[in-house]
Amino acid sequence: MEDMKVPSVPPPLRPSFSGRLHDARTAVSVGRLLGAAIAICFVTGVVSHYLQHPPGWAVDALPSRPVWGYRVSQGLHVASGIAAIPLLFVKLWVVYPRLFVWPPVRSIRHALERVSVAVLVGAAGFELFSGLLNTVQWYPWPFSFVPVHFAVAWLLAGGLLLHLAVKWPKTRSYWGRRSEGTVKLAAEGDAADRRSLLRGLAAAVGAVTLTTVGQSFTPLKRFDLLAPRHPDHGPQSLPVNRTAAAAGVTSALRSMAGWRLEVVGPRPFQLGLDELRALPQHEVELPIACVEGWSKNAHWSGVRIRDLLERAGAPAGARLRAVSLEQHGAYRVMEMGSDYAHDPLTLLALRLNGQVLSADHGFPARIIAPNRPGVLQTKWVARLEVL
């Protein structure tokens, strides 16, 4: 590769690289796998963001089907992000000799290219690192995760497109086995080393994927050794993200005798737990799909939200707001568009997997709706408002 040529008179402290794997063909082979992982991660991340924080005009346009849509999309988001970690390390190892190119800046174009690579590497490292820590709910930084992770994702996407555009002529000449650059390198006899590196990389990606993907892809749950959640660990065979104790609702739950669901609308009303149980009950099979990557199907039963809306005199197309007993916390208030609110599968659930909801799963009543991020499946519901 032209810009990796050893200069005729190297400065004294410049390291020299003799390994054959720092070549353009290896960079392209690893880079396109990394690019594919980042592309999946970016698209699913944008989907997740807009399902959680839809702009006002889009609230009613979000679809409540397929019921498993968010589950698959967010499972892919976290799996592709985790797979990208070994890919990024190997890609950086392959190209790091370029840090020492001499002279460090050859032209304005070269300087801009190096700056854009720095932005790309920084953004990729930040996204994968912050995302991984988010899956274990560890936030060792002063900013709030969601907006920053979202903003830097655009920086990463832009940086990646720019990088592809700048490098395209060269990338193309090393793309296939028969490409001109590859053929030239092969004549120098390094194909076997490259194959070993790529096999090792495939093994690493396979290992991190296999030991984490079971958190959302239940057929592989036996191998779920490294993910923070296991689909079978939790009360009533369902993991818990935030317990009743962590949400500070345990004392409120102790005096549940006085609990009444308040429904606010053109014809407001209140119902005690026994009255809710006396209404027509519906059963649904729907997943909780946490934004942090774990998901699991469960069997829910309770009252249809649309029946409650109708009783409150909600006009057609009305939206819904649910407010939790929880006093603090980002997820105590939730809104849903009319598609979700009127879906026959959207329930105010009272039972989970054949039992009364446990405190950690949202007793006395929680929201469960199809194709929604877990953060919007509000627990410990106190009030429903017709909007």
Ligand SMILES: Nc1nc2c(c(=O)[nH]1)N[C@H]1C(S)=C(S)[C@@H](COP(=O)(O)O)O[C@H]1N2
């Ligand atoms: N009121 C309230 N509801 C909540 C939460 C919360 O912190 N407070 N956490 C949400 C998140 S992040 C998830 S993934 C689901 C988890 O539901 P589960 O604990 O029943 O599995 O509940 C959601 N509902």
Ligand SMILES: [Mo]
């Ligand atoms: Mo969650």
